[in-house]
Amino acid sequence: MTFAIAAHGLSKRYRLGSRAPYGALRDSIVRAAGAPARAVRRLRGGAPMPVDASWIQALADVSFEVAPGEVVGVVGRNGSGKSTLLKILARITDPTAGYADVRGQVGSLLEVGTGFHPELTGRENIFVNGAILGMSRVEIRRNFDAIVGFADVSRFLDTPVKHYSSGMQMRLAFSVAAHLRPHILLIDEVLAVGDLAFQRKCMGKMDDVSRDGRTVVFVSHQLNQLRRLCSRCLWLEHGRLMAVGPTDDVTNRYEASFMAAVADRPGHSAGAQFLSWTLGEPGTAQHEVTDFGPVTARFSVRIDRPIRNGHHGILLYDRDSRVLWGTGTDNLALEAGVYEIVYDLEGLSLRPGPYRWHVSLYDEGHFIDDLECVPEMSVRTPPLGHRRDEYAGVLNFRYTMEVAELAAPVTASGGPDAGRRVAFRRQP
Amino acid sequence: MAFPSTMSDPLVRRIAPARGWLPIHLDEMWAARELLYFLVWREVKVRYKQTAFGIGWAIAQPFCTMVVISIVFGRLGRLPSDGLPYPVFAYAALLPWQLFAFALTESSQSVVANQRLISKVYFPRLIVPIASVGVGVIDFLVSFVVLLGLMAYYGLTPGLAVLTVPFWMLLAVLTALGAGLWLAALNVRYRDIRYTLPLLTQLWLFATPVAYSMSLVPSEWQVWYALNPMVGVVESFRWALLGGRAFPATVWVSTAATVIALVGGLFYFRRTERTFADII
Numbered sequence: 276m277t278f279a280i281a282a283h284g285l286s287k288r289y290r291l292g293s294r295a296p297y298g299a300l301r302d303s304i305v306r307a308a309g310a311p312a313r314a315v316r317r318l319r320g321g322a323p324m325p326v327d328a329s330w331i332q333a334l335a336d337v338s339f340e341v342a343p344g345e346v347v348g349v350v351g352r353n354g355s356g357k358s359t360l361l362k363i364l365a366r367i368t369d370p371t372a373g374y375a376d377v378r379g380q381v382g383s384l385l386e387v388g389t390g391f392h393p394e395l396t397g398r399e400n401i402f403v404n405g406a407i408l409g410m411s412r413v414e415i416r417r418n419f420d421a422i423v424g425f426a427d428v429s430r431f432l433d434t435p436v437k438h439y440s441s442g443m444q445m446r447l448a449f450s451v452a453a454h455l456r457p458h459i460l461l462i463d464e465v466l467a468v469g470d471l472a473f474q475r476k477c478m479g480k481m482d483d484v485s486r487d488g489r490t491v492v493f494v495s496h497q498l499n500q501l502r503r504l505c506s507r508c509l510w511l512e513h514g515r516l517m518a519v520g521p522t523d524d525v526t527n528r529y530e531a532s533f534m535a536a537v538a539d540r541p542g543h544s545a546g547a548q549f550l551s552w553t554l555g556e557p558g559t560a561q562h563e564v565t566d567f568g569p570v571t572a573r574f575s576v577r578i579d580r581p582i583r584n585g586h587h588g589i590l591l592y593d594r595d596s597r598v599l600w601g602t603g604t605d606n607l608a609l610e611a612g613v614y615e616i617v618y619d620l621e622g623l624s625l626r627p628g629p630y631r632w633h634v635s636l637y638d639e640g641h642f643i644d645d646l647e648c649v650p651e652m653s654v655r656t657p658p659l660g661h662r663r664d665e666y667a668g669v670l671n672f673r674y675t676m677e678v679a680e681l682a683a684p685v686t687a688s689g690g691p692d693a694g695r696r697v698a699f700r701r702q703p
Numbered sequence: 704m705a706f707p708s709t710m711s712d713p714l715v716r717r718i719a720p721a722r723g724w725l726p727i728h729l730d731e732m733w734a735a736r737e738l739l740y741f742l743v744w745r746e747v748k749v750r751y752k753q754t755a756f757g758i759g760w761a762i763a764q765p766f767c768t769m770v771v772i773s774i775v776f777g778r779l780g781r782l783p784s785d786g787l788p789y790p791v792f793a794y795a796a797l798l799p800w801q802l803f804a805f806a807l808t809e810s811s812q813s814v815v816a817n818q819r820l821i822s823k824v825y826f827p828r829l830i831v832p833i834a835s836v837g838v839g840v841i842d843f844l845v846s847f848v849v850l851l852g853l854m855a856y857y858g859l860t861p862g863l864a865v866l867t868v869p870f871w872m873l874l875a876v877l878t879a880l881g882a883g884l885w886l887a888a889l890n891v892r893y894r895d896i897r898y899t900l901p902l903l904t905q906l907w908l909f910a911t912p913v914a915y916s917m918s919l920v921p922s923e924w925q926v927w928y929a930l931n932p933m934v935g936v937v938e939s940f941r942w943a944l945l946g947g948r949a950f951p952a953t954v955w956v957s958t959a960a961t962v963i964a965l966v967g968g969l970f971y972f973r974r975t976e977r978t979f980a981d982i983i
Binding site for chain 1: 714715716718719720721737738740741742744745748749752753817820821822823824825826928978979980981
């Protein structure tokens with residue numbers, strides 16, 4: 276049997292203090308924000324310290340094979356070793372044990388726009404970025420029109436990219452990468468860029484890539500993307516390979532593990548515990564917003580010790596961990612039992628994309644429990660904002676607009692009329 | 704399937720923990736030559752963007768330094784200049800010196816400056832410090848034209864030895880890389896390098912016969928003195944351009960010192976580069 280990638284016992288240890296293996300700044304910020312809460316938990320005899328605090332096992336004994344032409348997804352929480360795996364396969368970092376055999380040229384897309392220089396024009400950046408991703412000058416020149424066309428930036432080709440909106444930069448960067456032609460393509464979470472229309476275009480491009488018989492290893496948090504694109508999936512957890520198999524199988528088990536993980540978080544035995552969250556009618560496992568509302572969000576919590584003077588807080592974050600909305604409720608008094616906290620929202624006028632809820636509970640000013648709600652809430656309403664990503668903003672709601680003439684010019688033939696009206700409506 | 708006999712397949716690459724000293728893969732470096740070209744091209748393009756004076760800076764920097772040291776050391780200090788007009792004497796040494804100082808500074812900081820690149824894409828890491836030197840070479844070529852003008856002004860014509868200038872230019876670059884590769888690799892772990900660099904280049908300048916003539920150094924010390932590779936570079940520049948002097952034998956000592964520093968730097972860089980992405 277022939278293979279494109281064959282990994283045998285791949286392992287990677289990082290020394291703590293040199294660098295945490297999980298890269299996203301977002302995570303560091305969230306961790307920092309949660310530090311006081313964790314300190315409280317520790318004081319109450321919560322989570323045990325790891326055995327060897329000076330090393331982190333980012334990847335532990337991971338073995339798998341990928342056949343040529345296969346599109347394989349990788350799922351796992353932040354810090355589960357997904358990015359480390361890709362970095363090893365891309366030769367950016369060495370494994371500390373084990374090995375992988377890789378057949379053919381490997382291209383990696385771990386970040387969109389690597390090497391983009393703000394002072395250079397779009398045209399210049401296409402060449403530099405292409406060369407960085409491993410394309411030859413001839414190749415770039417051959418694909419130049421296709422790249423520009425795909426990114427839809429032809430009018431700004433000779434403008435420095437510092438004047439581009441972030442959406443335009445992303446489009447251009449992805450477009451360069453999408454025209455890469457290696458035998459094996461490693462992609463880390465980059466299809467989450469841009470507006471929905473552009474994402475759809477990228478997904479189409481990905482289909483082409485796999486149809487060409489190229490091998491793709493694809494990391495994503497968006498299980499729907501994985502289900503659409505990948506035949507098989509790997510599931511990593513704390514650096515270990517939990518499962519390999521058909522995508523539906525693995526993603527379903529992965530999703531189910533969220534519920535289990537929420538239920539047996541360590542250090543949450545005292546007082547109360549948030550259990551799960553869902554949208555819509557009770558008893559459903561709905562986490563998607565598909566219309567403009569109203570929306571009902573439900574958070575279940577088990578109270579073990581009666582709450583006398585409770586405070587409950589809720590926050591809604593966007594993908595960049597910006598707080599979009601939050602509120603708090605004081606003077607809660609709850610006996611032991613299982614409760615559902617229900618928010619009826621008139622609507623979530625959010626632009627399509629992933630969002631996260633965070634709920635917390637305090638009693639007499641002391642922290643009791645909080646929950647970073649998984650899975651993420653996915654907003655999938657039709658986008659009604661500006662066609663161009665950079666003008667679409669962060670909100671998405673129905674609106675009507677009309678242009679009304681207030682005072683008509685006086686004409687020779689008659690008096691003023693009521694003014695003309697032209698109405699425009701934008702509704703799904 | 705267990706361990707397939709894949710190592711016979713030329714398309715298969717094994718990714719495994721690397722230990723000890725690693726070879727330098729010239730084939731891989733060659734394959735990355737277009738990347739090298741584009742990285743240099745990017746730096747050249749960016750370098751003088753949003754500057755009013757543009758490429759003029761490449762001329763102004765050595766020229767102004769020349770004027771200053773001509774006044775301080777030539778006029779006020781009355782240092783001997785081997786019978787040459789002091790401005791030409793100084794400028795002919797300043798050219799390789801500026802190339803060296805630029806290449807040393809840039810290459811030492813190149814890996815850290817390109818950390819996004821290094822932590823997100825694979826390519827032979829040696830490309831980064833090598834590419835960082837490219838802009839210095841272009842500046843050098845521009846200010847070299849000024850030197851020819853200056854020589855014409857003083858009525859000096861270079862002899863055939865001028866044809867060896869590219870070789871001495873290369874020696875200046877390799878000397879810079881010899882030190883720069885060590886510093887670039889160290890800089891990844893210890894950002895102190897950034898603060899020691901200005902001090903280092905300043906001391907190095909005084910240890911190099913740029914403002915003064917090598918004839919000021921007692922002859923029994925000259926061999927030791929030439930262990931500073933820049934001594935050989937500067938002396939051979941003067942020899943190649945200004946004529947009327949014997950070929951400086953110290954060049955061989957300097958070249959040997961450069962080769963040792965460079966080979967050591969290359970292997971040290973290769974040895975540490977595998978941890979760049981983890982600790983940068």
